[in-house]
Amino acid sequence: MRRLRTASERNKLTQNIGFTGLRLAALITVVPIVLVVVYIFWQGSPAISWEFISGFPREGMRAGGILPAIVGTFWLTLGTGIIAVPLGIGAAIYLAEYAPDTNWTRAIRIAIINLAGIPSVVYGLFGLGLFVLFLQFGTSIVAGSLTLAIMTLPVIISTTEEALRAVPNSFRVVSISLGGSKWQTIRRVVIPQALPGILTGVILGLERAAGETAPILFTVAAFFLPRLPTSIFDATMALPYHLFVISTQVPGMPVQIQYGTAVVLLTFVLSMNTVAAVIRSRARARRQW
Amino acid sequence: MRELNWREYITTRLIRACGYSAIIFVGLIFIFLLREGSPALVEIPLPSLFSSRWYPIEEYFGILPLISGSIVVTIGATLVSVPLGLSTAIFIAEIAPRWAKEILKPLVEVLAGLPSVMLGFLGILVVAPFIRTATNIPTGLTAFTGALILGMMAIPTIVSVAEDALDAVPRTYREAAHALGATEWQTIWRVTLPAARSGVLTAIMLGIGRAIGETMTVMMVTGNAPVLLTGLESLFRPVRTMTATIAAEMGEVATGSVHYHTLFLIGITLFLISLIVNMAAAGVVFRQRKRAERILS
Secondary structure (H helix, E strand, O other): OHHHHHHHHHHHHHHHHHHHHHHHHHHHHHHHHHHHHHHHHHHHHHHOOHHHHHOOEEOOOOEEOOHHHHHHHHHHHHHHHHHHHHHHHHHHHHHHHHOOOOHHHHHHHHHHHHHHHOOHHHHHHHHHHHHHHHOOOOOOHHHHHHHHHHHHHHHHHHHHHHHHHHOOHHHHHHHHHOOOOHHHHHHHHHHHHHHHHHHHHHHHHHHHHHHOOHHHHOOOEOOOOOOOOOOOOOOEOOHHHHHHHHHHHOOOOOHHHHHHHHHHHHHHHHHHHHHHHHHHHHHHHHOOO | OHHHHHHHHHHHHHHHHHHHHHHHHHHHHHHHHHHHHOHHHHHOOHHHHOOOOEEHHHOEEOOHHHHHHHHHHHHHHHHHHHHHHHHHHHHHHHHOOHHHHHHHHHHHHHHHHOOHHHHHHHHHHHHHHHHHHHHOOOOOOOHHHHHHHHHHHHHHHHHHHHHHHHHOOOHHHHHHHHHOOOOHHHHHHHHHHHHOHHHHHHHHHHHHHHHHHOOHHHHHHOEOOOOOOOOHHHHHOOEOOHHHHHHHHHHHOOOOOHHHHHHHHHHHHHHHHHHHHHHHHHHHHHHHHHHHHHHHO
C-alpha cells in the first residue's frame, strides 16, 4: 500500500513538472509576440503624423511621408483579392461540394499543399519569369497582384473548404428536397451559412499578401517612386518593401521613420487580423447549428 | 427549366476549372523556373557549380556555401520552433483553460501574420545588437540570429497543424486512459500524442519547410556572407542562404546572363526541396486517413 502511494505521488510530480514545462513553453512563445507589437508601437507612434501618412518622401526618403508606399500596398492587396478570392472560393466549392474521390481530386489537393509550401522568393522568380518577362507586363501592379494571388490561393482554398464542410449536410438535403438544384443549394444555402468562415479565410490570406516582400521584389516594387501609380501597369512602392529598403539600403536613415513605417505596416496587418477575429467570434455566437 | 440547366452546366464547369487551376499553377511555376534556370546547367560545368566559392562577379558560381547556409539556419530554427511549437500546441489542445485558449490562439495567429520584413527589421535593430554584446562577437548578424527569429516564425505553422491533429484524437481514447488510472500527463504522453503522431510529424515537416523558404528575415539578419560552414562555431558567423541570395542578387543581374540563370537554378532547387517536404507531409496524412477509414469501416 505504501509503495502504491509513492508511485501515484511520483506520477503526480511528473505531471506537475510536465505541465509547468508546457505552460512555460506557451509563455515563451507568446511573450515575444506581445513584446514585438508593443515595442513597435511604442517606438514608432511618435513618428506618426498626418504629414507622414499623407506626404511624399523627401530628401532621399529620409524625411517626409510614405503615402506612395501605403497606396501601393492598398492597390496590391486589392488586386490580389480580385484575382484570388473568386478563384480560391471556386476551387474550395469544387473540392467540398463537387469533387469525386478520384486520383485527380487527390492531385488537386497535393497541388494545393505544394502551392502552400513554395518559398515566397520562388513565387517572385516565377512572377518575374511568367508575368514580367514572358507576358511582358513589366514590373507592374498586375504582375505583382497575380504573383501574390497565386501565393494566397492555398490559404483561401483551405479555410473556405473547411467552412463549407462545416455546414451540416441536412441543410443541403432539405434544399434539394424542396426542388433546388445543386448550384442553387450551394449559392442560397451553403455559402450564406459558411460566409463568416469564408470571409475570415479571405482576410487572413490577404493579410499575408499585404505583408509579403519577397514575391514583389522583382515583380512590382519600386525602390523610390515619389508619385502615385496611375494605371495597373505602373510599378509602385509598397510598405513591406519600403521598410526593407529604408532599414538596409539607405545609409543614415532616421530610426524614427523606420519605426514609423513599421507601425503603419503593423496597423494595416493587425486591423485585418482583428476584423477576421471579430467576424469569427460573432458568427460563432450566432450560429444555429 | 432549360435555361436553368444551361446555367447550372456553366457554373459547374467554371467551378471545376477553379479546382483544377491549382494543378495548372504548380505546373506553370515549374515550367517557368525550368525555362529560366535550366540553361545554367549547360553554362556552368557541374564541378564548379558544386564548388565552395560563390562570387558571381568573377564568375564563381559554387552553390555549396548557400546550401550549407540554408541547412544551418534551418536546423537552428527547427531546434527552436519544434519544442516550443509542439509544447504550445499540447498546452492549447489538452490542458489550457478556456480563457488561456482564447488568448493564445489569436496571438499565435497574429504571429503568423507579422510581416517577415518587420521581424527582420527588429532583428537588425534589437536582436542582433543584443546577441553581439551578449556573446562578445564582432557582429550580431549571424546564422544564430537568423535561426532564432526564423524559429519564432515557424511556430504558428507547427502549432496550428499539431493542435488540429491533437483535437482530432477521439475523446474516448483519453477517457479510456483515465479509466485505467492514467494521470493527465500519462494520457497525453502515452495515448494522445502517439495517436496524433502523423499529424504531429506533418506539423514538424511543414514547420521545417517554412524555415527553409523564409527569405526576407534571413536576408536581413544573417549577415549575407557566402562562406562554407565548417563546424559548430560557424553558427556565430555570418552566413547566406539560398533564398537570401536570390532576393539580394536578382535585382542587379542582367536578364539572360549566367548569373541570372544560376539564381533561377537555385530557385528550382528550393522548389524541389519544398515539393519533397510537402509530398512527404501529405503522404503521411493520406496514409493515416486511409488507415483510419479502414479501421472505422
